[in-house]
Amino acid sequence: MEIVLTGRGGPEKLHVADTDSAAPGKGQVRVRVIASGVSFAEVQMLGHRYPRQPRYPFVPGYDLVGEVTSVGPDVSGVALGDRVAAQVGTGAWRTHVVVRADHVVPVPEGLDAGVAVAATTNGVTAWQMVHEVVRVRAGQTVLVQGASGGVGTLLVQLAVAAGARVLGTASAAKHEAVRALGGEPIDYRQDVAAAVRALAPGGVDAVFDHLGGESLGQSYELLADGGVLVNYGSASTLRENNHWAVPYLRTIRRFAGFRLGRLLGRGRGRRTRFYYVKAGPSFNRALAEVYALVLAGKLNPPIETRLPLADAAEGLRLLMAGKVTGKIVLEASQKS
Template sequence: MGIPTTGTEIALTGLGGTEVVTTRRSAPPAPGPHGVLVRVEATGVSFAEVQMLRGRYPAQPKFPFVPGYDLVGEIVAVGSAVTGWRPGQRVAAMPRTGAWAEYAEVRDAELVSVPDGVDAGDAAAMILNGVTAWQLLHRAAKIRSGQTVLVHGVGGGVGVLLAKLGVAAGVRVIGTASASRHEALRDIGIELIDHRTEDVDARVAELAPGGVDAIFDPLGPESLDRSWRLLAPGGSLHAYGSSATLHDAGPWWRPYLGLTRRLARWELARLLGRTGGRRARMYYIRPNAQFRTDLTELFRMVASGQLRPLVAERLPLESAARALDLHISGSRTGRILLIPGLPGSRRGVTAAGCARHAKPVEARL
């Protein structure tokens, strides 16, 4: 297997909507010393790309760039200093950008082996969202069987896996989601609150009168204030995003400053013994050794049938604009995946032109 001379990639050319999503051809790079060139089999669409499109991602890349947070694929070439990886192996990685491509270069230290028999799309659905959910539950909150947790945005990519992994760990899960998602979430075995029509705080207090043991909140500063009041003594609050401020005017960092101020204030109060043991923390995923350990465990759970990701759509890579549209519309519950080479792919045309031809080849819940 050698380095191919050309491959398709998707670029975001500037701020805006999906009209800035462009399909182009380019020569895949020869990998650097610690680089590994991967033929991508599946890559995910996530909230991060939506933020990047709006210029509100905390580590915003410069335009134009190839987005794509995570990928699963087969190694086609390795750099001169790479040991332990060879062409033909199936791997997963989280490069944060660059994965919406037929071929992507990733660093050898960030690779995780994908077991035979695990579908590439199912594996890709586990990377960003799965590891985030796993680490929030097991590393940040250290949940125990019998506890009660509240998951805000439980119909989102991370939220669904927080619910599934929470239930698998014997935890009672209360989740907030728009009513349109409830049907798709019903089978997971959680208690649902429609955050658009119900008084969330009152409903949580009714369902868990003593408070909840852990709250996972990706919504932003205002939501965090309400979540803090819903914690049981000794409970923990985990902030990990600011979804509700996507359309705010002002600099992207303002909501994160709001989060940081609140977390600092509560931490000081905790140290002074004034919170009844309640604590609040920020979580941020990193492609480190724990990431690799946790992703390996998630792949094991998928391989053994203990965990099934919720995949909403598998679309050709060239349908990235449509995939983003679907994600933004909130009309799909579960991960939307881009699959290079999926039948229906058209090479060398713009995504906007391609969107007309794209159709979901699989929708399963």
């Protein structure tokens, strides 16, 4: 079984099909999917707004946790029966997925598959931004845009664990959830800039911004001297009807303007970074770190709900409604 996105539109464009993945080739393994995630990337793919997405029809699904059922030629370090995780970008909403063997990461024994998949792409994204891009440290103050989302909830926890004070935007209904993670909530429907300046008059040391668009200018102005703005998405541009690359080209132009200001002596040491999560050795290393934190009880990937894989469209509807805290997990039938 697989879930196919047949064209541009809404969740109704998802259809269940009886087809499945082929046998693994050289350097590949075939994985029986136990759990997969629903992410904002799939929301963007509905409107053909995601960078380099395949042509319709295709199978979405950004990440997965499953069991290796077949091993192709020239594969080492992965065996039949191994429980693994992988970020594939698209194609995870199947009962079986063929993955490059060097892109799978062992899932520790005792770690629930749904929790593991909630920590996979979201966990690596948050971990790399906190520990490699910004290098958050004790005594700093950071702002997390979308602090109740799949990545945002993990950003809050990791930054708090690093000793930072964390301000996080969320709807009023999710403020208690943000507080429970150690953050200080700010209503994103209100004047965010005024609220941040009231809480941190000298500015913040870092802003994690998944909104893109006009939000980037405001985020940059909220930085303290020497602060860093990290942009890792363009959620605010979802309803635009232009080419998917346009928002990213605008971001490049804005970042170029910020850097020109630095060259002209107006930047006050502030920096900008664009982050994009990608599979590979650094992803694998980061995911191992994330899983260790989850097993130790030091990181909790919140799960909003678990749905059968066949109900992927409902998962997208829930995410698009904006009432989700954490991750929506899709679970494949254990009989598949």
